Amino acid sequence: MDLISELGPLAFGSRLKRLSETIMRGGEDVYRFYGVDFQPKWFPIFYFLSQKSEAGIMEIAEGLNVTHPAVIQMSKELEKKGLIVSKKSDEDARKRNLKLSKKGKDLLPTLQKIWEEIKLMNAEIIENQEHNLLIAVKEIEDAWAAKSYLERFKEFHGL
Amino acid sequence: MDLISELGPLAFGSRLKRLSETIMRGGEDVYRFYGVDFQPKWFPIFYFLSQKSEAGIMEIAEGLNVTHPAVIQMSKELEKKGLIVSKKSDEDARKRNLKLSKKGKDLLPTLQKIWEEIKLMNAEIIENQEHNLLIAVKEIEDAWAAKSYLERFKEFHGL
């Protein structure tokens, strides 16, 4: 018995978290299957740098909508793996810019191929859904962005 | 700019996590609004015990679909707050049973009222969705339960 699945929206947070972890784990398997030394958690930063070519910590953090310590931590791993390099900015002494290393750039085409396949397959799963998860999440995100939960709550109860 | 929201299914994990954290935070606000000293993270165990009245660690863990250390950690907080009590089982010396304390039982009616209101409001948000998040998540969970990601992946690519 899984009580949570009976609770409806109440315990929904934990449920989403679990689902996201399952998805992440699935990603690991796919990289391993292709014999590529890459982890799903590296994707956001790596992908960002493949698009922007060079960026400071804060720029990445804002782009990915995470905090800057999160970027620092993840990028440390990527740097250790030799996939990215960092160097102090010339224009602004406070900034440290990140970019893909030679090794990172070399790996990029392979990763892009894998990403494309994952994307295709995910798209298929999603499209087979009667209720589309992506759209549903977007709707909820938008609802939340428009009004805070508490505001909504007060309003709903005429307070 | 939020890059993640442009990535489609690829960075979906992080996105779900963020949404779940937003939901949790919303819950905090509501309890605070009612002046009740209760946190969303306590809900699963507390609710479980309000239904089962007395249960061992493993029973709760299975019921909530989390690991037993998670139950131990959360229940420590609840015990510290005086909302639950624990005692060694008479029948089985390995087991430690948890149940609501007097204080916990006294708080229950108030919490139930708040839960009911949260549930009503969430239901309204959900029902206004064109694509229902709850159903969508359930569909994905079921799809995953039926077949592992990698299996699905190999199959999809005819491997």
Place this chain on the structure above:
DNA sequence: ATCAATTACGTAAGTGATTACGCAAATTTT
């Protein structure tokens, strides 16, 4: 030009979960 405010980054500690490991009690096998 100086002083205040802001920005960019770094570190430390906390969070809510997990995996890995170990032990003792109960159950099953033989």
Place this chain on the structure above:
DNA sequence: AAAATTTGCGTAATCACTTACGTAATTGAT
């Protein structure tokens, strides 16, 4: 009844973030 297995629980370490705080560099106001 002894041995092997399973079960229930506890602890420690880890994970991928977060918040809180600090510092140095830049920008803005007067």
